[in-house]
Amino acid sequence: MGLFSFLKKKSDAPPAPAEARPRPAAASPSTRMPLDTEAERERQREIARATAAKIDEIELEMASDIFDDDAWSSPRRAPAAVAALAAGAGGAGVPGATGTGAAGAAPVTLLDGGLDTDGLSGLDSALGAAAAPSSAPAVEEAAILYANGQSDAAEQSLRASLSSNSNDRMPWWMLFDLYQAGAREEAFDSIAIDYASHFETSPPAYRAPAGTVPGAGGGAGSPAFSGVTPTASLSGCLDAGAGARLARLQAPAAGALGSASSAASAPPVRIEFSAVTGATPEGCAVLLDTLQALRRAGRELVLAGADHLVGVLRPMLAIGEGTASQAPWLLLLELLLLMNREKDFEETAMDYCVTFEVSPPSFEAPARTALSISTDDSAGSSAGIEGDRFLLPAVIEGGSPSLLAAIDAYAQDRPLLVLDCSHLARIDYGAAALLVTRLRALAENGDDSPRRIELRDLNHLVAALLRLLGAGEPIRLYTHRY
Secondary structure (H helix, E strand, O other): OOOOHHHOOOOOOOOOOHHHOOOOOOOOHHHOOOOOOHHHHHHHHHHHHHHHHHHHHHHHHHHHHHHOOOOOOOOOEOOHHHOOOOOOOOOOOOOOOEOOOOOOOOOOEOOOOOOOOHHHHHHHHHHHHHOOOOOOHHHHHHHHHHHOOOHHHHHHHHHHHHHHOOOOOHHHHHHHHHHHHOOOHHHHHHHHHHHHHHHOOOOOOOOOOOOOOOOOOOOOOOOOOOEEEOEEEEEEEEOHHHHHHHHHHHOOOOOOOOOOOOHHHOOOEEEEEEEEEEEOHHHHHHHHHHHHHHHHOOOOEEEEOHHHHHHHHHHHOOEOOOOOOOHHHHHHHHHHHHOOOHHHHHHHHHHHHHHHOOOOOOOOOOOOEEEEOOEOOOHHHHHOOOOOEEEOOOEEOOOOHHHHHHHHHHHOOOOEEEEEOOOOOEEOHHHHHHHHHHHHHHHHOOOOOOOEEEEEEEOHHHHHHHHHOOOOOOEEEEEEOO
């Protein structure tokens, strides 16, 4: 007899024989639904969505419980949204982080070269391989069909190839781009669940077609606009010195195909944040003034790397430090507003109200803001680009002589040409052939050496067509990433 056997509950009744034990009733055949029906697939998607939402909720609660242990003993507490990033004083919870959490202290540097990235090399390699051109015949067929305006036929070709090319992500990506270009959010969400299940990854998020700004009419924000877009690439520590780069963005730029006499018809403004590693209160104030002035003027903003800058700002904030500068708080609120993240905005606004005992700014849905999707190159190479970009229109058809002439004018005295394709949804076959020919000629006519030409933020349908037409060195193609 074991030492604790006397604690066991005794029962005089002998165990029931196996055949006498009750068994669960078998499901009625009439209640079963075939797994291959659309209704059952939709039910499985709803279950997946609900499960993912519940997991996110549980993880958020666990993170709050783990990192808010000192909330009752210390008046200085980091916002809940940054607890996981700023656990411990001085960013102890972030590998390679330095600086303090106070907004009025020295600049906060998130990455100082001490972060061990050896374990990430395999992931980077996998992403690079996934972004390589696809060998599936359906990819080239769909690219040609879509270029010729046959979207339905292109969709059928891509859908038919999903089962035969199980490990190729390119047909999936092209379908995502096709649905986004057609503003078909329901179809996008439906296939996104299948994509996440098939590749065991997070489903991509739907983004409204770039350039379709409500009430833009025929101005610069409309899909028909093309021309030079003022661009500011911020890098290193965001300080007061950024004012010189940002000031030029508020003046209407020349070179657009349409009129630039008013703010409504002025070209979009692009700001790159991906290379920012730290910030000072003075730099936050300069950027905040620029963003608010552009938004009040009705200018369209293209924010590249906005999520990255949000991650830089959050460790600078601490609830309860009312003597710190308000600039980092207000810049974070402005970014969340421009990114249309209302829930995060309201939570941060409440923390701001508690800290400074003032009324927080109110949320206003942005009308003319686009977020640039990350490209398949490294963040550093994209963020290091200096100078203005040339924005291509949403649709390019026919000979487009005015567009090609504007590109020639943009190329004057420039060793690097960067064509922004974030608005470009479709280019027909003939126009694509003419564009590739013109870009090759511009590349060869450089003054001292071949001119570098980059097409950035391409969708995968257009990129597949350009590859089919032989676009390559010295023309570099950078697609966005899902």
